[in-house]
Amino acid sequence: xxxxxxxxxxxxxxxxxxxGLMFVAFLRETYPTEVVAMTGVSLMLVTGVLPYDxxxxxxxxxxxxxxxxMFIIMGALVRTGALDAFTARARKQAEVNPKRAIAxxxxxxxxxSAVVSNTPVVVVMIPVFVQISRTLGVAASKMLxxxxxxxILGGT
Numbered sequence: 143x144x145x146x147x148x149x150x151x152x153x154x155x156x157x158x159x160x161x162g163l164m165f166v167a168f169l170r171e172t173y174p175t176e177v178v179a180m181t182g183v184s185l186m187l188v189t190g191v192l193p194y195d196x197x198x199x200x201x202x203x204x205x206x207x208x209x210x211x212m213f214i215i216m217g218a219l220v221r222t223g224a225l226d227a228f229t230a231r232a233r234k235q236a237e238v239n240p241k242r243a244i245a246x247x248x249x250x251x252x253x254x255s256a257v258v259s260n261t262p263v264v265v266v267m268i269p270v271f272v273q274i275s276r277t278l279g280v281a282a283s284k285m286l287x288x289x290x291x292x293x294i295l296g297g298t
Contacts (some may be wrong), residue, residue: 147192157191201216212262229270236274244285245273255296263295276298 148156165183167173173181186192200206219225235243247270254263271285 153191154187154188156171157186160185160191171210193194209259209261212259213265216262216266220269225228225266225270229273232270233273233277236277242280244288247271248288251292252288252296260293260297263296264289267293 160182166180167178168175183192183197187194187197232243232247235246247267251263251267267289268286271289272282275282275285
């Protein structure tokens, strides 16, 4: 059902070219990420690089849709400002008692990762932990690595 018939090597090179163009488009941020992703998938479907039956199999899997839904929910928390109050409270607590603030945040990350996917929890909590690292005057990596481990622990 492909419009263009190309060899297996040509298909590999074409898929690399499409992914490379998508990578550049993601980096430049000229178009929204969803537009770039859908354009790349469309190009792969039209050229036959991605067979239609395999695309249907991937899109019928509930796992990517669940993760996408979690990103939407977490993005809504960030955009509505619901996370700003949480960040401000965590920052104030870090000024008073840093160890307690970090411990409470870790408990929150573990609990949240037990209920929702780890990836959106980490994505939402990165700004909180970066803000606390600035407040405490420590490198952000010293806060983000434990964040990742806490999310993994909660996910298990």
